Amino acid sequence: MSTTVIPIVALSIAFLAPVLAFGQSPVFVGDLTPKPASPVPAGPAPRTPDGKPDLSGLWQRPYVPDMTKTTKDQQGTAELPFTADGLKAWKSYDAANGDYTGSCLPFGLLRSMNSPDPIQIMQSPAYVAPLYEQNTWFHVIPIGKKHREGATPTWFGDSAGHWEGDTFVVDTVNFNGRTRLDTIGHPHSDALRVMERFTRTDAMHIAYEVTIDDPKIFTRPWTNQRIFTLRPDWEIMEYSCEENNKDLYEGHLKPPPR
Amino acid sequence: MNTDKNFSYICVYLCLSAAIPVFGQSPDLGAPGGIILRPGEQRPELQQPAPANGPAPRTADGKPDLSGIWAAAGYTTDITKDLKPGELSMTPWAEALYLQRRANQSKDDPEGLCLPEGAARHDPYPFKTIQTPKLIVILYEGNVHSYRQIFLDRGHPKDLDKNWWGDSIGHWEGNALVVDTVGLNDRTWLDQVGHPHSDQLHVTERYTRPDAGHISLRITIDDPIAYTHPWSVTEVSRALPNWEIHEYVCNENNKDVQHLVGK
Numbered sequence: 374m375s376t377t378v379i380p381i382v383a384l385s386i387a388f389l390a391p392v393l394a395f396g397q398s399p400v401f402v403g404d405l406t407p408k409p410a411s412p413v414p415a416g417p418a419p420r421t422p423d424g425k426p427d428l429s430g431l432w433q434r435p436y437v438p439d440m441t442k443t444t445k446d447q448q449g450t451a452e453l454p455f456t457a458d459g460l461k462a463w464k465s466y467d468a469a470n471g472d473y474t475g476s477c478l479p480f481g482l483l484r485s486m487n488s489p490d491p492i493q494i495m496q497s498p499a500y501v502a503p504l505y506e507q508n509t510w511f512h513v514i515p516i517g518k519k520h521r522e523g524a525t526p527t528w529f530g531d532s533a534g535h536w537e538g539d540t541f542v543v544d545t546v547n548f549n550g551r552t553r554l555d556t557i558g559h560p561h562s563d564a565l566r567v568m569e570r571f572t573r574t575d576a577m578h579i580a581y582e583v584t585i586d587d588p589k590i591f592t593r594p595w596t597n598q599r600i601f602t603l604r605p606d607w608e609i610m611e612y613s614c615e616e617n618n619k620d621l622y623e624g625h626l627k628p629p630p631r
Numbered sequence: 632m633n634t635d636k637n638f639s640y641i642c643v644y645l646c647l648s649a650a651i652p653v654f655g656q657s658p659d660l661g662a663p664g665g666i667i668l669r670p671g672e673q674r675p676e677l678q679q680p681a682p683a684n685g686p687a688p689r690t691a692d693g694k695p696d697l698s699g700i701w702a703a704a705g706y707t708t709d710i711t712k713d714l715k716p717g718e719l720s721m722t723p724w725a726e727a728l729y730l731q732r733r734a735n736q737s738k739d740d741p742e743g744l745c746l747p748e749g750a751a752r753h754d755p756y757p758f759k760t761i762q763t764p765k766l767i768v769i770l771y772e773g774n775v776h777s778y779r780q781i782f783l784d785r786g787h788p789k790d791l792d793k794n795w796w797g798d799s800i801g802h803w804e805g806n807a808l809v810v811d812t813v814g815l816n817d818r819t820w821l822d823q824v825g826h827p828h829s830d831q832l833h834v835t836e837r838y839t840r841p842d843a844g845h846i847s848l849r850i851t852i853d854d855p856i857a858y859t860h861p862w863s864v865t866e867v868s869r870a871l872p873n874w875e876i877h878e879y880v881c882n883e884n885n886k887d888v889q890h891l892v893g894k
Contacts, residue, residue, distance in 0.1 A: 422691055429763070477745070477882050493780075495761045495768055497698070502761060504768065509747075509777040511770050513759070513876055527878040609780065611794045615745050615882070 414605065418539070418573035421496065426539045426573045429496045431609065432601040434581075436489035438556035446600040453559065459590035462560035472558070473551060477614035479528035480507055481552030482545055482567060486583065493609045501534055501541060501571075508614045514543050521547075526563060528552060543569040554585065562589035577603045676702055676757055682844035682870035687806075690762060695806050695840045698762045700876065701868040703773075705753020710822040710864060718862050725827045725857035732825030738893030740825065741818055745881035747795035748774045749819030750812045750834045751850055753866065759876050760846075767801060767808070776879045781810050793830050795819060810836040821852065829856035844870045 419427045435447040443449045455463060474480055480488060490506035501514045514534040521531055526549040534543045550563030568584040579601040586594040619625075688696045706712060711719045721729060732739070742748055756773030767781040781801040791798050791814035798814040817830040835851040846868050853861040 479880055493766075493768075495763070495766075497761065502768075502770065504778055504780075509775075511776075511778045513770070515875070528880060529878060608782075611796050613747055613795055615747075615775070616795070 412605075414576040414603065416576050418575055421498070423498050425496075425498075425536060426541070427496060428494045428501060428541060428571055428573055428579065431491055431493050431604050431607050432579060433491050433604050433607070434486075434601045435599050437487040437597065437599070440487065440555045440559060440585075440597050446602075448598040450595040450597065454592040454595060456588075456590060456592055459560060459587075462562075462590060463558070466553070466558040466560065468558060472553070475620070477508065477618060479510060479552070480505075481548070482512065482529045482532075483554045483561070483583070483585075484552055484556065485510060485512070485529070486569075487555050490612065491604060491607060491609060501543075504609060506609045506612050509612050520544075526550070530565070530567065537570075539572060541571040543567075543571070545569070560590055561585070561587045564589045568594075579603075674702075674755065676871050676874050677869075679871060679873055682872050684842050684844045687840035687843055690764075692764055694762075694764075694803060695808075696762060697760050697767070697808060697838055697840055697846060699846070700757055700759045700871040700874050701846050702757055702871055703753060703755045704866045704868040705755070706822060706864060706866065707753060707755055708823045710752070710826060711862075713864065714862060720859040722855075722857055722859060724829075728827045729825055732820070732827070735893040737823055737825055738891045740820060740823065742820070742823075743891055745775055745885060747777060747819065749795055749815060750779065750797050750799065750836075751821055751828075751832075751852060752819060756879060757871055757874060757876060758868075770876055772876045772879050773881075775881050781808075787811075787813055793817075797832075797834070804837075806839055808838040810834075810838065812836070827857050828852070828854045831856045841867075846870070 421427045421429075435444060437444075437447050437449070439449070441449050441451050441453060443451070453459075453463075474484070479485075485503075485505045485507055488505065488507040492506065493504040495502040495504065498516070500516055502511055503514075504511045510529075512529045512532065514532040516534045516536070518533055520533050524531055524547060526547050528549055528551065530545040531547040532543050532545040534541060536542070545567040546565075548561070548563055548565045550561065550565070552561070553559060554561050565585070565587040568586070570580075570582040572580045574580050581599045581601055582596055583599075584594050584596045585591065690696045690698075737743075742752075742754070748754065752774075754771075754773040756771065758772065758774075759770040761768040761770070765782070765784040767783065769779045769781070771777055771779075777796075779796050779799060781799040783801045785800065787798050787800060793814055793816040795816060795818070797812040799810050799812040801808050801810045803809070812834040813832075815828070815830060815832045815834070817828065817832075819828070820826065821828055832852070832854040835853065837849040837851075839847045841847055847865060848868070849863055849865045851861055851863040852858065
């Protein structure tokens with residue numbers, strides 16, 4: 374296990390907001406472990422015993438701090454179709470005034486999927502569970518269940534997954550509205566509905582598409598498309614946002630008002 | 632499922648975790664480890680009907696299937712409370728640290744700062760196990776809502792950095808999954824009352840599924856800096872077949888940090 378986690382933690386806690394405010398791009402390093410090299414899998418997507426495409430594995434993803442940008446393995450939506458309220462929420466955001474992630478509050482579903490660190494996907498016939506290296510958070514997506522009724526809105530929302538042929542489709546609602554879509558701060562409301570589509574196109578890749586539907590903030594749904602790459606020799610490392618986050622403990626830093 | 636109810640227990644735990652040991656009350660309302668509740672309250676997941684019983688299921692590769700959601704059965708307040716006299720023997724270093732934490736009303740409990748609880752400490756929230764042949768994952772509803780990975784396809788790396796969860800590897804001994812964890816930092820506590828450990832802590836967990844409805848965990852604490860000989864405790868959790876892990880955000884509205892003043 375390398376020591377890269379420490380600079381990553383320090384960077385994200387101390388510099389996330391200011392760095393982005395200045396438009397710089399922090400460098401994040403994937404974790405290479407001393408595990409013996411595995412043969413690089415090739416060929417078609419493997420399948421689970423129940424015949425579904427197997428999404429399991431450790432996946433490197435493009436870092437998407439700004440969902441309007443198109444970069445390597447990421448196709449953004451350049452012009453977001455803001456409503457009047459949406460445009461106001463976007464223009465009024467300034468990371469220098471505090472961002473919830475500085476207090477180690479959850480990135481939420483979208484920003485976790487946009488984070489630079491890899492994810493480990495665990496899959497069973499009953500659920501798919503992405504494990505994010507980002508803050509060692511996880512999310513569980515039950516398969517074939519309906520959304521819970523009357524549940525408390527949450528940071529990651531309530532996900533329901535189903536298979537459409539070889540594509541795993543995740544429909545997520547009931548967000549608490551306290552997160553941002555990406556690091557640069559694109560807004561959403563508690564009316565957000567997220568549709569994600571995971572397709573393992575071959576042994577080494579997942580094609581990922583995410584659609585943002587939030588009628589309070591955007592006049593129509595819009596999408597991002599990405600490619601995830603399998604990293605059979607990597608392991609997810611531990612990531613504690615709270616470790617030594619003195620600004621939070623000593624009360625110098627407060628989450629932004631709700 | 633009543634999520635609001637669940638959240639109320641989060642508050643109870645956060646609010647009372649430091650205060651309860653101070654007043655010498657016994658918050659343990661269940662055996663063997665106990666769960667912190669207001670008097671008369673029962674955690675909502677435990678109001679579920681008893682799980683179907685029968686033999687433990689097995690995975691496609693013939694191993695006992697430890698997958699599932701399990702009620703907490705940990706020794707939340709005092710992991711040593713059921714040990715017999717002589718089983719627990721603290722070194723002078725550990726005893727002094729323990730007494731300091733007691734005198735200070737557990738003010739500096741890292742859990743109150745939403746820091747990870749480590750590999751050996753348990754809290755009153757359910758956990759979910761996910762089992763694959765090479766990787767077993769435990770998702771904790773509490774324990775800062777994080778996960779642990781147990782690798783079955785490798786040994787411990789040589790150049791481990793000390794961290795909160797340590798490095799966990801597992802192997803099967805008959806029907807038992809034996810998990811060996813080293814590489815832990817010395818910043819976590821073993822329980823609320825503050826039983827200490829050093830960074831030489833070596834945790835061995837032995838998971839078995841004696842029947843479909845239960846998972847048994849025997850934890851052995853081996854830490855020559857803190858204890859003169861190893862000691863073990865056993866926790867048995869019931870299955871929660873119709874339950875789900877709920878979102879738990881320790882940092883959300885955790886106003887108490889600055890109010891935990893100790894003495």
